[in-house]
Amino acid sequence: MIEVSHLTKRYGTVTAVRDLTFTVEPGVVTGFLGPNGAGKTTTMRMLTGLVSPTSGTATIDGRPYGQLRRPSRTVGAVFDASASHPGHTARDHLRVYAAMGGYPDSRVTELLDLLDLTEAADRRTRGFSTGMRQRLNLATALLGYPRVLLLDEPANGLDPEGMLWLRGYLRRLADEGRTILISSHVLSEVQQLVDDVVVIRRGELLAAGPLSRLAGPPAVLVHSPDADRLTTVLRGSRADGDPPEVEAVGGGRLRVRGLDAPGIADLAAAHRLRVHELVTEHPSLEHLFLNLTNDEHLTNDEHLTNDKAVTTCGT
Ligand SMILES: Nc1ncnc2c1ncn2[C@@H]1O[C@H](COP(=O)(O)OP(=O)(O)OP(=O)(O)O)[C@@H](O)[C@H]1O
Ligand SMILES: [Mg+2]
Structure with missing residues (x-):
């Protein structure tokens, strides 16, 4: 140790x-x-x-x-x-x-x-x-x-x-x-x-x-032509006591926290609602880091990178 x-x-x-x-x-x-x-x-x-x-x-x-x-x-x-x-x-x-x-x-x-x-x-x-x-x-x-x-x-x-x-x-x-x-x-x-x-x-x-504890649970991005009705169903469901959190992100897409992809698919099927895509989004270390620093900008000397781009650079 x-x-x-x-x-x-x-x-x-x-x-x-x-x-x-x-x-x-x-x-x-x-x-x-x-x-x-x-x-x-x-x-x-x-x-x-x-x-x-x-x-x-x-x-x-x-x-x-x-x-x-x-x-x-x-x-x-x-x-x-x-x-x-x-x-x-x-x-x-x-x-x-x-x-x-x-x-x-x-x-x-x-x-x-x-x-x-x-x-x-x-x-x-x-x-x-x-x-x-x-x-x-x-x-x-x-x-x-x-x-x-x-x-x-x-x-x-x-x-x-x-x-x-x-x-x-x-x-x-x-x-x-x-x-x-x-x-x-x-x-x-x-x-x-x-x-x-x-x-x-x-x-x-x-x-x-x-x-897993620091970054929090994954979210699921749901694409559904019945997004509004699915939102109502999800919010009315009770997985482990608390209903899942549902956020509309536009274009018939919802970001759901508190229920996994199979749970969402089963619920949608039970209510005869269509789902075109389910994507599990694992929390990134980059988000964890930005949350920890309260979205403060890094200075020019500090480079912290993800695979797509240098995360942030102060001016
Ligand atoms: N021998 C040294 N003399 C003076 N300053 C030093 C010395 N070694 C490290 N520093 C300073 O201490 C700070 C921490 O440096 P360190 O190399 O430990 O960072 P790091 O986290 O390993 O960075 P990197 O990701 O660039 O490798 C920096 O400001 C660096 O300039
Ligand atoms: Mg080093």
Whole structure:
């Protein structure tokens, strides 16, 4: 388990992290989210002892990194997607780290295979693509079978196939009971990847907890030529006590909260009302973030992106 308690880091007049408190549980993938400059990397560096806190504590399994007995067995961390020596091959790179941690060469072979790098193993890393570098870094972090993984922007630069692979891979590691914290400033990138989130901005905590609880239940967009009558039926129905919320969004479309798509379809059928389309809208992390910041605009230095566009930029 990762515990961050009243953690603060100041660089001169800049407060990178301010009185930050949160925990990261094992067995789930936790997203560490916030715009550029929010303090994600600084916090992760404090967790791995690369930066010392101004005040507060950052511990892993109850101890600061420097006091762990076998740090590489406990924590695997990835910070920079180009950290390998360009003249080394992937195999050389892993062998150097394996030797430092006291792991056998067979572990190197195993990881190259696990991360689908066997074919590229004897090529120099200067020619590696971003996705290959990300895999190599992940392999390096995994050398000591760590219980805790800290990955700084692991999805950066991955193509859709790479994202799918990363998602499956992190899920497997979490299912094995590991503690996984991944940072990102690209919300849509991690939406499908994480169970829990810790959201920070300007070094301060905005929210923490399961994404499903923070983002709220999904809404259903209904397209019906009988939208008015369907609205009356929905409002008069009683799913779990409270009737669903119905909002007309124009063009014969309704946005319904509090009843799922099958429930709406069954109700419409029972009243012989036509439904042409039902779309479940899962709440986006982007909306969660905007709600948390009260729709305040981000400044020019803070970029928080979704897949379609840069979310907001102040003027
Ligand atoms: N070594 C340093 N010296 C001075 N200021 C620093 C240093 N490291 C970080 N900062 C400042 O601390 C703040 C937080 O930076 P940090 O890199 O932790 O943000 P981040 O959330 O990782 O951002 P990004 O999404 O861009 O990676 C920024 O204002 C940054 O300029
Ligand atoms: Mg960063």
